[in-house]
Amino acid sequence: xxxxxxxxxxxxxxxxxxxxxxxxxxxxxxxxxxxxxxxxxxxxxxxxxxxxxxxxxxxxxxxxxxxxxxxxxxxxxxxxxxxxxxxxxxxxxxxxxxxxxxxxxxxxxxxxxxxxxxxxxxxxxxxxxxxxxxxxxxxxxxxxxxxxxxxxxxxxxxxxxxxxxxxxxxxxxxxxxxxxxxxxxxxxxxxxxxxxxxxxxxxxxxxxxxxxxxxxxxxxxxxxxxxxxxxxxxxxxxxxxxxxxxxxxxxxxxxxxxxxxxxxxxxxxxxxxxxxxxxxxxxxxxxxxxxxxxxxxxxxxxxxxxxxxxxxxxxxxxxxx
Amino acid sequence: xxxxxxxxxxxxxxxxxxxxxxxxxxxxxxxxxxxxxxxxxxxxxxxxxxxxxxxxxxxxxxxxxxxxxxxx
Numbered sequence: 568x569x570x571x572x573x574x575x576x577x578x579x580x581x582x583x584x585x586x587x588x589x590x591x592x593x594x595x596x597x598x599x600x601x602x603x604x605x606x607x608x609x610x611x612x613x614x615x616x617x618x619x620x621x622x623x624x625x626x627x628x629x630x631x632x633x634x635x636x637x638x639x640x641x642x643x644x645x646x647x648x649x650x651x652x653x654x655x656x657x658x659x660x661x662x663x664x665x666x667x668x669x670x671x672x673x674x675x676x677x678x679x680x681x682x683x684x685x686x687x688x689x690x691x692x693x694x695x696x697x698x699x700x701x702x703x704x705x706x707x708x709x710x711x712x713x714x715x716x717x718x719x720x721x722x723x724x725x726x727x728x729x730x731x732x733x734x735x736x737x738x739x740x741x742x743x744x745x746x747x748x749x750x751x752x753x754x755x756x757x758x759x760x761x762x763x764x765x766x767x768x769x770x771x772x773x774x775x776x777x778x779x780x781x782x783x784x785x786x787x788x789x790x791x792x793x794x795x796x797x798x799x800x801x802x803x804x805x806x807x808x809x810x811x812x813x814x815x816x817x818x819x820x821x822x823x824x825x826x827x828x829x830x831x832x833x834x835x836x837x838x839x840x841x842x843x844x845x846x847x848x849x850x851x852x853x854x855x856x857x858x859x860x861x862x863x864x865x866x867x868x869x870x871x872x873x874x875x876x877x878x879x880x881x882x883x884x885x886x887x888x
Numbered sequence: 889x890x891x892x893x894x895x896x897x898x899x900x901x902x903x904x905x906x907x908x909x910x911x912x913x914x915x916x917x918x919x920x921x922x923x924x925x926x927x928x929x930x931x932x933x934x935x936x937x938x939x940x941x942x943x944x945x946x947x948x949x950x951x952x953x954x955x956x957x958x959x960x
Contacts (some may be wrong), residue, residue: 571932579926580939581952583915586922587940592914600944602910610913616921711922 586711590622620717621725627703627714628729634772636699638729639689643681644704644715645723651677656715659704767799767815770849780804781811792834801835809843809871810835816850822857824848828874829864836869843871850876912937 571579587593592606605622612618624641631637644652654677657670686696706713714722774783781802784790790801800813812835814828828846835844853861853876861874868874915933918924928936943949 571928571935575926575932576935576939577952579924579928579932580936580943582924582926583918583936584940584943584949584952586918586924587911587914593911595944598944598947600907600911600941602907602914606910606914610910610917615917619918619921711918711924 590619590711614721616712616717617721617724620712620714620721623712624714624725631699631702633691633695633699635689636685636691636696637703638726638733639685640696640700640703641714641722641726642730643685643688645719645726647681649719651681652715652719654678655681655704659701659715660706660713770813770815771800774800774802778802780806784810792831793838794834796831796834798831798835807843808841809845810839810841811845811847813847813849816848821854822860824850825857825860825874832872832874836872842869845872846874848874848876908937908941911940915940 587606588595590605590609591603592609594601594603609615609618628634628637644655647655654674658674658678661670682693682697682700685700686693689696704713704715706715714725717725770777771783771787774781782805783800783802785798785801789797789799791797798812799815802811802813803809804811812828812831814824814831816824825848828848832844832846836842848857857876861876865873912934915936916930919928919933943952
């Protein structure tokens, strides 16, 4: 084995450790390193660049305070020609070394046009758009790929997934929508890991359409109960003092999700000294055991309390124009 | 069913030797698609994987960051 000099070894280790942790491919707790499920999935995934770009893009989306500008930025970016994208890339990544030398007035002009177009798409002021686009497109993680560097096909697919999710929740009733219908000109889009990270955001942003009788009371952050657990979405009925706990599960709901929901409901009952707490479990599919357990407890809950389950389908179909 | 679930959990906890191998695989894949500022060879990546485990195992991360900061 070659021996690296200390400087290079430290430098390279720092870069790679930062990247592994930033992408949550590994977790480190109490001096114990574990490879996360995401880490295993990354190794198994056929298109690793796409997978990693999607993780980064989704994580950035979750952190931004202006998701509409963020998405408008990428919707605009994927429509650009190769030359324009290269210009934007140079401008955004300026200050990272060699590329500064190539930065021209044309690049600055392309960037200004880009910002103006994004502003037109989302109807926000140029200065806000400029700031969000800078954050959205810039790579902030040491030594790893930024979504701006993804091949445009991969990036377009991610943006289409975002769009499809938005469209789905804005126009469909997820409970009643017939997602199994297929016909000519309709394309199937499979949402995989995106949904786990994205589902909560989409539900929160379209909450009033999905649950017109409820209002969110957790200030858009996971509500921390007195026992130190976190509730995905905590809300309240508009008409009375009934609280509602929403638990999200990306996959088939295991019976443990029902126990988790009951635990949260019980904690809220104690914390707010009320019996009127309802629970909603949103999952891809309810499994037999959960369904059976749900049937057993439904008639035995305190008056004013109940649990409902919303199933949604990860396979969504939408028309491609 | 229960057995499968237990296997699923066990798979997530990796012993030291396998950990080093999987860290090597992860950084190799990142190397290919990410383009790190400090490019490395296969042998160097093995050395880094081993060093990453040492850094975590001996809680040297702060020392590593301090030394990097000092160079900057």
